[in-house]
Amino acid sequence: MKPIRHNRRDDEAVLDAARDCVLAVGVRRTTLTDVARRAGVSRMTIYRRWPDVRTLVGDVMTREWVSVTLGDTPTTDTTRPVREQLVDGLVAGLRAFRSHPLLCKILDVDPELLLPYLFDRRGASQDALLAFVQEALEQGHKDGSVRADHPLRQTRSLFLVIQSFALSLQTMTDAADPELADEAFYDELRHILERTLAP
Incomplete structure (x- = not known):
């Protein structure tokens, strides 16, 4: 099985989007779907890299x-x-x-x-x-x-x-x-x- 490669540009876009979501509504009301929409990436792009919101917010x-x-x-x-x-x-x-x-x-x-x-x-x-x-x-x-x-x-x-x-x-x-x-x-x-x- 090939290792999953992460696109650094997508990662930064997701981190930026997650930050903006948390600033807007807090951690508890932030969802990975909201982050994906804001970042302009698919939900699977996020799920491959971060299993849940808390892991993403930790990064x-x-x-x-x-x-x-x-x-x-x-x-x-x-x-x-x-x-x-x-x-x-x-x-x-x-x-x-x-x-x-x-x-x-x-x-x-x-x-x-x-x-x-x-x-x-x-x-x-x-x-x-x-x-x-x-x-x-x-x-x-x-x-x-x-x-x-x-x-x-x-x-x-x-x-x-x-x-x-x-x-x-x-x-x-x-x-x-x-x-x-x-x-x-x-x-x-x-x-x-x-x-x-x-x-």
């Missing part, structure tokens, strides 16, 4: 969130310490992630979709961010700007801090108080990361 989340958190990461600047660049990148990525329309929609109407990634397993976007952070920490160990430690444990611990800001920040902010607004917490995160990573 959409991975694509969108890896792009927004890592897509604008600058190339290494040898004139600046790695720790400084990493902290800047993580705070900027968090800010972009939290304002992403897909995350806002899911938190608003389908927050239970995120529970498996908090309690049961890591997702592909989490693994991509972990790999990025670990590589940066190892470079920081080499240039002396990051406290030397077990790189994988250090990476995962750092990620736990960032993840709490990413998904729970809205429970701690108060728009009426500038000292408790989002930006104040981003500054606090920067301080936490700097102090955690400093040698």
Whole structure:
């Protein structure tokens, strides 16, 4: 039996359509038929690649969130310490992630979709961010700007801090108080990361 070949252009069209459907009606009301119609492909094209909506939305989340958190990461600047660049990148990525329309929609109407990634397993976007952070920490160990430690444990611990800001920040902010607004917490995160990573 020949392996099924996937057309990258069709895949991107389907992911775009699925994203647009979720933004319009949420995950629970999105169907593969709606996605196929919006993407201009047959339902079988989708069924061959994704067995259900949640699998498809998982791939959409991975694509969108890896792009927004890592897509604008600058190339290494040898004139600046790695720790400084990493902290800047993580705070900027968090800010972009939290304002992403897909995350806002899911938190608003389908927050239970995120529970498996908090309690049961890591997702592909989490693994991509972990790999990025670990590589940066190892470079920081080499240039002396990051406290030397077990790189994988250090990476995962750092990620736990960032993840709490990413998904729970809205429970701690108060728009009426500038000292408790989002930006104040981003500054606090920067301080936490700097102090955690400093040698």
